[in-house]
Amino acid sequence: MQIGPYTLPEHDGAALFVAPMAGVTDRPFRQLCRRLGAGYAVSEMVTSRKDLWNSLKTSRRADHSGEPGPIAVQIAGTDAAMMAEAAAYNIARGAQIIDINMGCPAKKVCNKWAGSALMRNEPLALEIVEAVVAQCAPHGVPVTLKMRTGWSLEERNALRLARAFEAAGVAMLTIHGRTREQGYKGLAEYDTIAAVKAALRIPVVANGDIDSPEKARQVLDYTRADALMVGRAAQGRPWIFREIAHYLATGEHLAPPTVAEACAWLTEHLLDHYSLYGEASGVRSARKHIGWAVRGLPGGETFRQHMNTLESSDEQWRALRDWFDALAQTFERLPPAAAAAPDDATEALDAEACVA
Numbered sequence: 001m002q003i004g005p006y007t008l009p010e011h012d013g014a015a016l017f018v019a020p021m022a023g024v025t026d027r028p029f030r031q032l033c034r035r036l037g038a039g040y041a042v043s044e045m046v047t048s049r050k051d052l053w054n055s056l057k058t059s060r061r062a063d064h065s066g067e068p069g070p071i072a073v074q075i076a077g078t079d080a081a082m083m084a085e086a087a088a089y090n091i092a093r094g095a096q097i098i099d100i101n102m103g104c105p106a107k108k109v110c111n112k113w114a115g116s117a118l119m120r121n122e123p124l125a126l127e128i129v130e131a132v133v134a135q136c137a138p139h140g141v142p143v144t145l146k147m148r149t150g151w152s153l154e155e156r157n158a159l160r161l162a163r164a165f166e167a168a169g170v171a172m173l174t175i176h177g178r179t180r181e182q183g184y185k186g187l188a189e190y191d192t193i194a195a196v197k198a199a200l201r202i203p204v205v206a207n208g209d210i211d212s213p214e215k216a217r218q219v220l221d222y223t224r225a226d227a228l229m230v231g232r233a234a235q236g237r238p239w240i241f242r243e244i245a246h247y248l249a250t251g252e253h254l255a256p257p258t259v260a261e262a263c264a265w266l267t268e269h270l271l272d273h274y275s276l277y278g279e280a281s282g283v284r285s286a287r288k289h290i291g292w293a294v295r296g297l298p299g300g301e302t303f304r305q306h307m308n309t310l311e312s313s314d315e316q317w318r319a320l321r322d323w324f325d326a327l328a329q330t331f332e333r334l335p336p337a338a339a340a341a342p343d344d345a346t347e348a349l350d351a352e353a354c355v356a
């Protein structure tokens with residue numbers, strides 16, 4: 001699988017990507033996913049608004065130190081010239097691939113006609129793609145794009161847009177099988193993704209509701225996509241990538257990680273997380289990762305509530321390690337997580353995180 005000059009690792013004909021999730025897929029989390037089988041990771045979105053580039057949030061998002069290549073940065077905005085400038089800004093900071101966001105449904109983004117709202121304004125969407133491609137081409141930087149199936153069921157224009165984007169020089173397309181109107185509700189559909197894949201020569205990535213090795217196999221067989229992208233199912237379970245990779249390659253399930261392995265990965269991730277965010281912000285923002293990691297496990301909810309009262313990284317880190325040590329007294333391997341309640345936080349987090 002190629003994105004411009006970059007070759008990505010494949011498992012039985014498909015590459016595995018971790019989805020960009022603002023507020024989640026920061027550098028430490030991307031590195032964890034890549035270590036556990038994801039072959040590629042796009043960074044969280046960076047706004048095209050220049051006035052926000054000096055904010056702590058944006059400068060953290062544009063920091064790729066120590067990250068394995070290719071470094072892919074997602075940009076979001078509504079104005080073609082500003083988007084081209086954002087591409088140049090990120091290339092100067094190490095981006096090797098620029099990804100355009102036409103998938104985010106958050107209102108604050110949509111009110112400004114960014115994210116998936118751009119799919120409703122096809123001339124503007126194409127103008128943005130052309131401007132970004134023109135900016136990136138002289139640097140040899142491929143431009144990729146992520147979108148939904150359309151604005152609504154009645155306005156599913158992904159195929160028309162995909163053809164136009166390919167003709168404009170886009171090097172890879174990712175499609176989340178939902179419309180803008182669906183947000184994160186309902187089920188992702190894969191017919192549109194299959195139709196786009198059949199019509200295009202550039203690589204197409206299938207995304208939406210891939211939450212198990214079997215589902216990965218089904219989506220791959222149905223869409224014939226070149227890569228699969230996993231978002232929410234990797235939250236707290238980043239080893240899903242190696243489980244999918246193993247299943248695609250062998251048709252058999254990899255045993256769940258041992259509790260000791262999971263503990264080692266997650267506690268190491270915490271240390272990386274604190275070093276990017278610092279003490280106060282690190283402790284606060286680590287809570288969601290810890291909450292996802294213990295979700296559905298025996299005693300996980302009680303632990304999560306206690307952990308949310310801890311205010312120092314040292315206490316938080318030790319509490320997680322001790323909790324896993326206690327779990328290891330009963331289970332050698334991670335037990336299956338009980339079906340967790342739907343994550344109500346998804347949309348709020350997305351809306352909040354998408355802005356800057």
Ligand SMILES: Cc1cc2nc3c(=O)[nH]c(=O)nc-3n(C[C@H](O)[C@H](O)[C@H](O)COP(=O)(O)O)c2cc1C
Nearest residue numbers: 019020021022045103146176208209230231232350
């Ligand atoms: C918290 C959160 C933040 C997200 N942020 C972004 C983003 O910055 N850019 C983007 O293209 N998609 C974003 N998405 C959408 C995901 O990349 C992905 O398309 C979606 O979650 C569907 O895949 P999944 O079912 O595997 O989670 C976000 C999703 C979530 C849940």
